[in-house]
Amino acid sequence: MFSRQSRIDHRNPLRGFTLIELLVVVAILSLLVSILLPSLGRAKIAARAAVCMSNLRQYTMANELYANSFNDKYVPVLTAWGVSETGHDHDPWMWNSTYLELLGSPDLRLNTKIGENEKLWCPDLTQASTYRSGFVPSYGMNMMYVDGYVSFENLWMVDRSRVERPSVAAEITDCTIWYIYSMSYADYVLRWDVKGENHSSSIAYRHFGGTKVNVGHFDGSVECLSRPEAWHNDPAMDEQLWVIYGEK
Ligand SMILES: [Zn+2]
Numbered sequence: 214m215f216s217r218q219s220r221i222d223h224r225n226p227l228r229g230f231t232l233i234e235l236l237v238v239v240a241i242l243s244l245l246v247s248i249l250l251p252s253l254g255r256a257k258i259a260a261r262a263a264v265c266m267s268n269l270r271q272y273t274m275a276n277e278l279y280a281n282s283f284n285d286k287y288v289p290v291l292t293a294w295g296v297s298e299t300g301h302d303h304d305p306w307m308w309n310s311t312y313l314e315l316l317g318s319p320d321l322r323l324n325t326k327i328g329e330n331e332k333l334w335c336p337d338l339t340q341a342s343t344y345r346s347g348f349v350p351s352y353g354m355n356m357m358y359v360d361g362y363v364s365f366e367n368l369w370m371v372d373r374s375r376v377e378r379p380s381v382a383a384e385i386t387d388c389t390i391w392y393i394y395s396m397s398y399a400d401y402v403l404r405w406d407v408k409g410e411n412h413s414s415s416i417a418y419r420h421f422g423g424t425k426v427n428v429g430h431f432d433g434s435v436e437c438l439s440r441p442e443a444w445h446n447d448p449a450m451d452e453q454l455w456v457i458y459g460e461k
Pocket of ligand 1: 265266335336387
């Protein structure tokens with residue numbers, strides 16, 4: 214006479230899977246893989262965009278520290294080389310040792326090759342844009358419409374006390390050169406930076422498959438903007454994104 218327990222023991226616990234069970238398991242696993250793999254890819258893309266946004270925030274914070282030390286003037290973006298205001302470090306930010314020290318990356322300007330020394334570089338920078346002797350820019354600071362329109366004299370220092378919409382105006386973005394100063398240099402139709410292409414000067418839509426650009430604002434906030442959000446070919450429609458001082 215078998216007890217209930219012995220009957221259970223009598224069933225073969227090691228009988229293995231039937232073919233049907235195996236097929237069901239395989240089907241479920243392939244379903245999971247097909248669901249998870251694309252989302253893993255998307256997670257990596259989103260992670261790279263997030264690293265870039267964190268970088269941009271650090272650039273804006275370093276610029277606040279710079280302005281604290283230089284009478285409310287942000288670090289020069291584009292300068293008449295060799296021309297300096299008394300007591301002002303006149304180098305553009307990429308070469309400005311004070312700014313790079315504040316950024317905690319004094320050797321940033323030495324970045325010459327993708328794959329080397331990429332601290333604070335956009336992780337989606339893969340294109341081969343170069344400027345002068347192999348220099349590879351990753352971000353550009355906005356110098357557009359500082360005083361309604363660009364003139365060489367007002368390019369080089371943004372006055373913090375005059376930035377009227379710090380949470381709206383763009384300070385620094387993904388870019389293929391270290392400054393953005395004219396419509397033609399940020400024209401998303403003519404000069405957008407698609408991964409793998411090589412354009413000398415442009416805001417760069419590197420993220421999410423070449424569809425979005427990260428934009429750091431003067432209040433330290435960072436946005437990831439689509440092409441239509443970042444540029445309409447009509448700056449008046451950009452809700453003053455590119456306008457640093459007052460109304461355009
Ligand atoms: Zn980026």
